[in-house]
Amino acid sequence: MSGDAVVVGGGLAGTLAVAALLGHVDSVTVIERDRYPEQPVFRKGVPQGRHLHVFLSGGQRALERLLPGAIAELEAAGAHRMEAPRDVLTRTPNGWHRRLHEGRHAVISCTRPLLDATVRAQLLAEAAGSGTRVEVLEAWEAVGLLGGADRVTGLRVRSRDTGHAERELPADLVVDASGRGSRAPRWLAELGRRAPREEVIDAGIGYSTQMFRPAEPLRTAVVLEPRPALPRGAAWSPVEGGNWLLTLAGVRGHHPPTDASEVPDFVASLDEPYLLDHLRTCEAVSPPYAYRDTANRRRDYHAQGGVPEGFLAVSDAACTFNPIYGQGMSVAMLSGLALRECVADGGLRRPGFAAMAQRAVARAGETAWLTAVGADRPYAAGADDTPPGAAERLQTWYFGRLAARATHDPVVGAAFRDVTHLTAPPSRLLAPAVALRTVVLPRRPGLASIPLRVEGA
Template sequence: MDGGEGDAVVIGGGLAGMLVVRALLGHVRKVTVVERDRYPDGPAFRKGVPQARHLHILLTGGQEALEELLPGSGAELAAAGARRLDMPRDLLTCGLTGWQIRFHEGRHSLISCTRPLLDHVVRTRVLAAAAASGTAVEVVEATDAVGLLGGPDRVTGVRVRPRGAGRQERDMDADLVVDASGRASRTPQWLEALGRAAPAQESVDPGLQYASRVLRLPEPPGTGVYVQYRPDNPAAGGLLPLEDGTWILTVSGIGGLDVPTDEGGFAEFTSGLAHPYLHELLRGAEPLSPVIGFRDTSNRRRRYEAPGGVPEGLVVVGDAACSFNPVYGQGMTVAAVGALALRDALADGGPRAGLAARAQRAVARAADAAWLTAVGADRPYVDAGQSSAPGLGERFTSWYVERLVARAAVDPVVGSAFRDVVALTAPPSRMLAPAVALRTMLLRRRPALADPPLGPVPATRR
């Protein structure tokens, strides 16, 4: 592969940052990754990924994007022990109206594994691809990005500071800067320091907190399990398989419900879920990790894709641009689909005039479906004083999505459309197709199943 022209700096060397590096290969001469941590030698936790010890999944759209960017990644993850669950056949889901029918569609799946495994596989493959490309890649570890260089109309690089006492700041010039630093991104403040307005921001905070623990089960179920919160019960819990025969339990509380992280409180939390099935599965479970809590869970979108949202030379991706309530497991998939969108934008002329706005719009489109479904699900639990007020369009969307989700639990036609969007393989308009809209709005609402379904049924059965 030939190298391109110009230099790029990527802020953040996590999953989103590494996928951005892959997207840049062949389009720029050199990529410098600025990473605040030091990488471990293998799949291991690191401080710079605060959510790493919680449940992580990769949806169909993310799997497809990852495979296009890094062919063979899925097989390598599977060989390392990552688990693949067909959807909805292999995930028992108790939603707002009961248990979802386990339609056997064979169209969508999720990959469940520890975050260190996924990061390690992606990082190793990206650096190997870089070595075989015409683009030089340098990773600068234990270094913070502390500001942008340039002016209000163009970013020309990044100011960095190595971690440690007495370390001096230095400037890195670049033709393109990509911020992949996650929820903690400082780009809005940095743009203001350059004399440019920060982007408009939307926030929808349902007051969710969660906690996780890795377990070994005496009698593992043949499926994953998810019991959703609902207006009359703000507690939820999910159980998914990991590598090495272990399982991860993540419990959450919405609307300000406290989720305990002490031994006794965490063990008893699942007894308060909407159905006792998950609690009963956990009898005799052997804890393999401490209980870890997390609270930074609001849906937040910075509108960098709006006209004038970014200066030339800057693109913002992943959680730095749009982050979600983590309970829906969309973040890594959006990062992968966004990196693919950036690669496609670069293919149309490389890092030249107009790239920033073009690429930012493409990255935003990659997040649209995830944003719509997450916000639609969370609005009923939002404290009006803590989040952006919904407009008429969003209020209708929330009403429609609530009806659609209830119908999807028992209707293969509506369920198929809903899963296409949630898995990020179709745009939100898929949920408005005539057959789907008519079944959602006109057919009588039906309750889902009262108890967990024992087995799958063909998707053609109604």
């Protein structure tokens, strides 16, 4: 074990980065701008924390490897575990998915504050016996990097308490886990490096989320995906404490309301009486909260020469996804696992560590990036108007058929879920059995109405 690390941001990705480093470094210091609340409640540093956050099976598996027992702790704290597609009723532009008991993927649903607090408690318990000294500086803010253009040697931090004292924290590795508002591009430019280039695909989706308490508890989630003719959608899922979160979404011109009195009309426009009827039996326990910054944005830290020695950006600080696909937290977990594999292989002081770890982190998010960007490109502002070439037309034709088939074909559906739940790479969609069924069997839509019963039950 050798080396000292500093992590900027004590959110989910920061917590997972610490978990990855435990037992491999002498010390980790976490800098968190907020003070953590006593109870799992919303905090300012995670503004998206009021919105529905579903946790996919790919992320769960990574979390269990980093912090064994964390999923059981989440369920014990009230998080719901739902099998997909059995308990996650999904209407796609091709109709409803069949309600099969597949037993491959479970989705965890709870509020974001509960998830963060549980994972953090698990980390602190794990840290105690790890041999790594973990210190968390709450109400301290990172304000710049130390070092030069080729090597980062630490972090400048400032207290948020009166007096605003400043400190310098030397480190072998600075991990930027400060989320989508990361200021690291500016800090790197101040050291004389080029700021990372950004690739942005923005479907212009707006969200609004409101919490409800239903008269009768249900164990299923409902997802209504946007479709080209009506680019509006909804996700409705149980969380702890007997409450439900309803997240509404719409592309530019269809942004959902932030006035509670307009929510039922927006839901009615989605043309799904089941959801509207259910909503009418519920009592609102919060106002609707809006969120608009939902672009897919990737900084090219993973490119050749993208990071100096001693600096690594993870999760939202490096790459954000349109949240409609529910991938960001799972990518934070997969990135943590990738970091652990790198640090276990020779330690963080080995030459070229940062670049190697940055590429590994980018690979951990690649499936999420490809699926989110592939789906959003047609809606993106400034989308290319030039007619697609033959290869692109073939790809669109294939994935159009595959998505339709996935609603009802168990073989194609399983492959589709493996990829969208981040347990398999996109190449799984081209496996011979999947490709054969997609291409040869006739195209059929999914179910015409919501499947209220589980098949075979």
